[in-house]
Amino acid sequence: MTPAENTPPANFQPASLVLATIGLSLGTFMQVLDISIANVSLPTIAGNLAASRDQSTWVITSFTVCQAITLPMTGFLSRWFGEVRTFVWAVLLFSLFSLACGLATSLPMLVTFRALQGAVCGPMYPITQSLMVSIYPRDKRAMALAIISMITVVAPIVGPVAGGWITDSYSWRWIFFINVPIGLLAASLAFGQMGGRLEKLIKDRIDWVGVATLVLGVGALQILLDQGNDLDWFDSPTIRILAAVAAVSLTVFVIWELTDDKPIVNLRLFRHRNFAAGTFALVLAFGLFFSVSLLLPLWLQNTLGYTALWSGLAVAPIGFIPILLTFWVGKYAGRFDLRILTAISFAVMSFVCFRFGSFNTDVDFIHIALTEFIMGLGVALFFMPILTILLSDLEGLEIAEGSGSATFLRTVGASFAVSITTYLWTRGAAASHAHLVEFITLANPEVRQGIEQAGGSLQHYGAGMNEAITQQAMQVSFNNIFDGLGFAFLALIAVVWLARPPFVKGGAPH
Numbered sequence: 452m453t454p455a456e457n458t459p460p461a462n463f464q465p466a467s468l469v470l471a472t473i474g475l476s477l478g479t480f481m482q483v484l485d486i487s488i489a490n491v492s493l494p495t496i497a498g499n500l501a502a503s504r505d506q507s508t509w510v511i512t513s514f515t516v517c518q519a520i521t522l523p524m525t526g527f528l529s530r531w532f533g534e535v536r537t538f539v540w541a542v543l544l545f546s547l548f549s550l551a552c553g554l555a556t557s558l559p560m561l562v563t564f565r566a567l568q569g570a571v572c573g574p575m576y577p578i579t580q581s582l583m584v585s586i587y588p589r590d591k592r593a594m595a596l597a598i599i600s601m602i603t604v605v606a607p608i609v610g611p612v613a614g615g616w617i618t619d620s621y622s623w624r625w626i627f628f629i630n631v632p633i634g635l636l637a638a639s640l641a642f643g644q645m646g647g648r649l650e651k652l653i654k655d656r657i658d659w660v661g662v663a664t665l666v667l668g669v670g671a672l673q674i675l676l677d678q679g680n681d682l683d684w685f686d687s688p689t690i691r692i693l694a695a696v697a698a699v700s701l702t703v704f705v706i707w708e709l710t711d712d713k714p715i716v717n718l719r720l721f722r723h724r725n726f727a728a729g730t731f732a733l734v735l736a737f738g739l740f741f742s743v744s745l746l747l748p749l750w751l752q753n754t755l756g757y758t759a760l761w762s763g764l765a766v767a768p769i770g771f772i773p774i775l776l777t778f779w780v781g782k783y784a785g786r787f788d789l790r791i792l793t794a795i796s797f798a799v800m801s802f803v804c805f806r807f808g809s810f811n812t813d814v815d816f817i818h819i820a821l822t823e824f825i826m827g828l829g830v831a832l833f834f835m836p837i838l839t840i841l842l843s844d845l846e847g848l849e850i851a852e853g854s855g856s857a858t859f860l861r862t863v864g865a866s867f868a869v870s871i872t873t874y875l876w877t878r879g880a881a882a883s884h885a886h887l888v889e890f891i892t893l894a895n896p897e898v899r900q901g902i903e904q905a906g907g908s909l910q911h912y913g914a915g916m917n918e919a920i921t922q923q924a925m926q927v928s929f930n931n932i933f934d935g936l937g938f939a940f941l942a943l944i945a946v947v948w949l950a951r952p953p954f955v956k957g958g959a960p961h
Contacts, residue, residue: 465586465644472583472598474640478542479579480602481633482572485549486514487610489565492623499623502558513562514569516673519862520666521573523716525855527658528574529581533650534851538578539642544571546634553627577854582645584842584850593839597781600834601773604827607744608770612763619760660707661715668700669863676866680873717852720845728949729841730857735946736797736833737861738868739939743804743826745869746876746932751819754925755812765819772827780835789836793947796836797940799829804937808930812922840950872932879928880921887920 465471489496489510496502496510521528528537548568555561583595617625675693682690708714721727747766751757757765803826810818845853 463586463645463648465648467644468586470640471586471644472595474637474644475538475579475582476598476602477633477637478538478641479576479599480606481542481630481637482545482575483602483606484610484613485545485568485572485630487607488614488617488626489514492614492618492626495618495623496561497558500555500558500561509558509562510565512674512677513566515677515862515866516670517566517569518573519673519859519866520669521570522577522859522862523665523669523856524662525574525577526717526849526852527655527715529578529851530653530655533652534578534582534585535641535645535648535650537574538582539638539646541571541573541575541578542634542638542641545575546631546638549627549630549634553624574851574855577851577858580838580842580854581851586645591781593835594778594781596838596842597777597835600780600838601777603834604773604830605770608763608767611748612760612767615760615763655713658708658711658713658715661704661711664700664704664707665715668697668704671697671700672863673866676863676870679870680877684874716856717849718856720849720853720856723844725844725950726841726853726857728947729837729843730860731949732793732943732947733837733841733857734860734864736800736837736940736943738864739936739943740800740830740833741865742868742872742932742936743800743807745872746929747807747823749876750925750929754922754929755814761816765816766823768820768824769827769830771824773831776828776831780831788952789840790947790950792832792836793840794944796829796832797944797947799832800826801937801940803829804933804940808933808937810926810930812926837947840947875932876925876928879931880925883924883927884920887924 532540545568548564548571551564552561552568555564580596580599583599584592587595614626617623617629671693675690675697679690684690685694705718708716708718721730744766748762751762751765803822806822806825841857842850842853
């Protein structure tokens with residue numbers, strides 16, 4: 452891409468910056484919310500559509516696979532159709548496919564429309580970042596990134612709570628129907644405020660080799676990560692085939708994209724030191740953060756016996772501090788070395804992980820909610836500084852390309868985190884269970900006493916003891932994983948210092 456092609460539209464300002472921000476934010480909020488809102492409704496969806504729980508997980512897998520495929524194509528789509536047009540059409544199509552999901556009468560139909568949802572929503576988040584940066588004055592762009600960061604945090608928190616309430620009070624179909632009015636409003640505001648933005652369209656030839664290897668590689672990798680635990684990983688021929696397809700396709704993809712003169716994904720952006728360092732830190736940190744966000748609800752429901760609603764309420768306090776600090780972080784963060792803010796964020800997250808690692812099965816709701824509240828401070832100081840760092844070397848259309856690539860890698864990193872964390876928790880619980888069972892023998896006087904208290908019934912005593920051991924084994928594994936996450940966050944502090952100033956210019960991100 453030549454410098455002329457990389458020049459953004461000259462000084463465009465929407466008639467109302469507030470309305471433009473609302474339109475872009477609503478579209479992104481709807482998309483991020485939809486990723487998590489369907490999770491809590493899977494059992495209800497499976498029962499209503501006469502499907503098994505394993506089959507219903509394709510409602511999530513199909514969405515994430517297709518989203519991961521189109522995310523790195525954001526820059527190409529922006530050049531071909533323009534950022535505003537791509538965003539508006541993505542929101543409208545997402546709303547249309549949401550309506551179709553709500554009307555689905557079978558699981559294959561729902562999975563198909565969820566796949567189409569994921570495909571069209573891929574570019575929405577990175578284009579939102581690019582448009583927000585472009586329409587805000589240079590001295591206000593940190594605020595724009597802070598708003599986007601808040602959406603990234605708040606939407607996944609609202610999703611499970613809203614999804615559970617809507618499913619219990621109305622119908623699972625309404626978790627999709629509510630996207631329609633939100634999407635129409637978001638598209639109307641975005642187009643009404645930015646439809647007149649002049650954009651130079653660049654009709655490059657389509658890199659079909661890049662498209663094919665991207666679809667095959669990312670699709671195989673995402674399915675492997677989503678289904679690995681259920682299929683027992685590499686003991687399954689399906690997983691081995693997917694791994695081979697992913698490895699070969701992604702290797703060819705990287706080599707081709709680095710050597711082609713018109714690549715579908717601009718991997719040359721990694722020549723920028725801050726983009727490379729920032730993206731590396733984002734992927735690793737988000738993977739760790741996503742592991743925390745994944746394990747907590749599972750632990751609360753499976754180990755402590757919380758309902759889905761109370762589980763959502765327990766983790767919800769994480770959003771309070773980011774909401775309260777959005778304005779201040781956006782306004783004043785540029786006055787500090789952003790690496791210091793990110794390091795503080797990682798230190799807070801590390802402290803929270805160690806705190807969770809010290810809990811036992813008797814911990815109460817208040818202690819869990821308070822710990823999540825503290826985690827909110829780490830989150831508030833994480834997303835905006837790290838986004839500013841990784842975008843600081845980019846200009847014009849490179850922002851959409853870089854944001855798309857970083858978000859794609861972040862998504863893949865989160866998928867790895869889900870698979871690895873779930874695997875470690877399950878295997879760790881099994882190992883702890885086997886170790887604890889060794890002490891349950893008739894030679895143990897406490898065991899004999901327990902059998903007597905159970906009315907002399909060995910079967911009754913054994914069932915109750917096995918349940919207690921299983922709970923404690925899961926708790927031990929949970930504690931070990933969170934201790935490991937705590938050390939990993941501390942190690943990440945060194946990674947962010949690979950970036951080099953300046954991250955801001957005149958008080959605003961480049």
